[in-house]
Amino acid sequence: MWIPIQIDENSAEPLYHQIKTQLRSLIINGQIEENTLLPSIREFASGLNCSVITVRRVYQDLEGEGLLRTKQGTGTFVAKVGDSKRETFKRESVEDALGKAIDAGISVQCSEEEIKRLFLDIVARKYHPKIGKE
Amino acid sequence: MWIPIQIDENSAEPLYHQIKTQLRSLIINGQIEENTLLPSIREFASGLNCSVITVRRVYQDLEGEGLLRTKQGTGTFVAKVGDSKRETFKRESVEDALGKAIDAGISVQCSEEEIKRLFLDIVARKYHPKIGKE
DNA sequence: CTTACTGTATATATCTTTATACACAGTATA
């Protein structure tokens, strides 16, 4: 089972927190099905170029949130997530990120038209990527 | 001299890094004039409810970047910032935040129309705040 | 020179990350 996690080396956000946040998102959004057996802490750590203990902490924290079940000697499985929790999480996470971006614009005295134009440009680029560009 | 810094207690980003990032932004964007005497580390720390040492580290780091001049017994002053540096910084910081927000949307399978609608709603709210709402 | 303000240095506690060694569960094989 391959789990798509993107680590930003330059971020000030701690490593375990980046992993936890992204894995939580994948689970709550249903991109990883209930009862899926996650990679072992060793396999996951190897893929992320980090320590086994760091992954262990993520699994432990998410188990504390009720998102994972873990059983020594067997592995770690994803738990059931209710639909209402799912929807709430989706909306909040996107709204939060957009709000932060707009705050950044305001703090830099971006005009409303300017930030709208920037936004639409980047949306177009990200939703319709051209070959040879990111 | 009052410096507007917003601390997010819930963020995983270290405190000194939040302060440093925002103060750097204020200086480079010219929202604090060249040669302005910044608050003393004690006064600033008191306003942010944090330790003197945390503010001290921020001043020290930004002095290392050439954005501040500091003189023992006298205080800490903002240095000169070139126009080209200013413009580059503004564009990059906003583009970066918008890109992150859109990535968050994509990772959550937000449709292009959906994220555009969300964005315009939040822009309207933030640029034209109603009384009684944030 | 005293006083009250600056920044500075040292020691301490907590958080983050790691390395290493250990204990438990499944499976093949005798």
Next chain:
DNA sequence: TATACTGTGTATAAAGATATATACAGTAAG
């Protein structure tokens, strides 16, 4: 059913980054 092997999660100790309190040192003004 033993036994050995390979997989799993677990516990302990140590190093680095982060945040703090407290004591030290330079500067300016009375």
